[in-house]
Amino acid sequence: MSYNFKEIEKKWQQKWEKEGTFNAKDDYTMKKWYGLIEFPYPSGQGLHVGHPRSYTALDIIARKKRLEGYNVLYPIGFDAFGLPAENYAIKNKIHPRIITKQNVDHFREQLKALGFSFDWSREINTTDPDYYKWSQWIFIQLFKHGLAYKATMPINYCTGCKVGLANEEVVNGVCERCGSPVVQKEKSQWMLKITEYAQRLIDDLDDIDFLEKIKLQQKNWIGRSEGAEVKFKLTGFDNEDLIVYTTRPDTLFGATYMVIAPEHPMIEKFENKITNLEEVKAYQNQAKLKSDFERAELSKDKTGVELKGITAINPLTGKEIPIWISDYVLITYGTGAIMAVPAHDDRDWEFAKKFNLPIIEVVSGGENVQEKPHTDVYSGKMVNSGFLNGLEVKDAIKTCIDYLEEKGIGKRKVNFKLRDWVFSRQRYWGEPIPMVYCEKCGWVPLDEKDLPLVLPEVKDFEPGENGESPLAKQTEWINTTCPHCGGSAKRETDTMPQWAGSSWYFLRYMDPHNNNALASKEALEYWSPVDWYNGGMEHTTLHLLYSRFWHKFLYDIGVVPTKEPYQKRTSHGMILGSNGEKMSKSRGNVVNPDDIVNEFGADTFRVYEMFIGPFDQAAPWSMDSIRGCYKFLERVWNLQELLVDGDSYSPEFEKMMHKAIKKVSSDIEEMKFNTSIATFMTMINEFYRLKRINKAEFKTFLELLNPFAPHITEELYELLNTGHTISDSTWPKYDEEKTIDNEIEIPVQFNGKVKATVKIPLDADESAVKETVHKEVAKLLEGKTIVKEIYVKNKIYNIVVK
């Protein structure tokens, strides 16, 4: 009988679906395990071969955990709001809901064909009003706690299409669709105060098991720095200061000029004092017209104008120094103003050279600072620095800040690179923001009992003029009454970003059909936190950080029981095209999973994706290798021809069986799936070599292989007439004693080079080993002088000879 994967896979998938084999149980007395993968965006292209890499990995772990007796929650859903569906809708005049449903149906079918042990009864969809009701509810809580606010922020604005664009729609500074330049346009937007959680988002990483590189990337993104805010008095005023932020207050004596961002408010405030206002305004306009991209592009050549009519006083030297405007200073970081220390900062040095500003060395140890900036200054002695002279840098920092605080001209300050989260999108296909604007009461949230605020039906998905949301055209929907005073009011027309639905979806899985809360207290208590979350590195600084932020907020208001949403986070490598490049339509190297499943079956597909290479690293696709995996499963199938009776392991295989259980068990926990599969291959090579496998060995073998290749193993398991399926079985156990070899072979080296091997009993004492070794290599030792002998127990015997 040949291996008919089509029939087998269909049979088991239907059985699992009918019986709900993998549904999580509502028995909260059992020990639980919650495994999570990033729910997909259901794109029109269907499943990518990259998706199953992550899904198969956690599927393997989930299946093993079930056999170990855990109540496992391994859910799936769809992150279905988003740009591609909306753009498709604009182009083809089809409602995004329709196209989204088609895509979800297609994805679901593809996922089911791969035999994942998802709990389909808990499937969620972010575009479902019963789901986004709670996204809106969370937003209202954020607003009520002062964490959501309106601010004027620039958006990417396409000068051709006259619409706002998402960052991913801006390619090299031009609009992805029409190629027109993209500029920044000011717009009032909803913002979330993630910055309020910056410190906690760093600190709490200590208590969770994330890959080190993920923690590091998050920390760098949050970008904490310690320094001081320093006041510089402005000349010509009685009591006006310019405040700067610096991490290096010790270099204050070297501050020879100041620079403010073009958007800095002092320009408008002191307009009448500025004697070259026209020049200044021209520079401001020029900066405004530049996109972020252009501002970064021109990074090498610094530009700027001096602000004439106002100067500042260096508080330590008492000297009058000029103030410049330049776009290399960002209004979004620190105070939007800096003190420039050109001797010790690359950017300041470049700027000083270009505009002929004085450069004064304050930390010794570098080359001539007139020729080259000396920026590596975390150690060294202070010079030209008054009372700081002679101090080491780190002492100077402390001494100087103490002095500034004492004199009231500065104070310690911690800053973060992290910025607040722009939460508005001028788009149709997203969750409506449940806020109304009342002339009398300002911004007022909807009453919670009126949620969900359903996305209105529209026919026209084109964005509004001037970068407005398509909803801005829905006058009937917009006009409403104020929940507070009952007067007339207008709805918010922006929608939420795609990140909203994905920031809390793992909570909904715990209790997906609850109408009274995002999930019940009991479900949250039982299932929290997610035990293991696997996903892509590309989500480290956005999705992963956003959802940690929301979770912490929900914790603060008593909704969830844990500080952190995910106990453990790992990530998978990308699957590349066979040419080693990223898979993409334009490169013509895309592999469609359906084709692979048709030709080789789901089990082969799964095994191949796990065998392809180390799980956390990128790996190129190879059609030849996949055939190798198919051949492996075919050989597994044909093992039935070698099957003999036997209810315990036979002596020839006993050691191998115990070792294999140990190896596969630990490999799965460490995500070393490729070496597990190598173990399986070695095992069947042995069975074929001795042309025999007994029932006990076959049973264990199938149980071990089951998480990787669930269909074929269940089918073969039926031959054993155990009266149950593998899914109802338990994970095999091994006996440590039986994994140990009593006789081992160790290498004998001369000066670290292998000359021979000897067999010795395990844990033999050194003198016995020495004797065996000397007998073995006596000839080779002739004419040589032994300097030293090293024996590492059970490992190696090295003789140093001359």
Added chain:
RNA sequence: GCCGAUGUGGCGGAAUUGGCAGACGCACUAGACUCAAAAUCUAGCGGGAAACCAUGUGGGUUCGAGUCCCACCAUCGGUACCA
């Protein structure tokens, strides 16, 4: 530029974490079966006649280095003047 990975046969990759480099798979070569091919099976497969030489390059530590240290080089990913 900065941050993070990675570099081992013709290819994907193993290596118990400092102890026999190349497990397992692919490709390839020869043989068996076949009228023939495919499939399957069997054997071989880093280089070198050998001593030996080989884990990106050059140094170092060690009885012993793919693994640790220093300095480079290359590729990939992230990020963009963060004071």
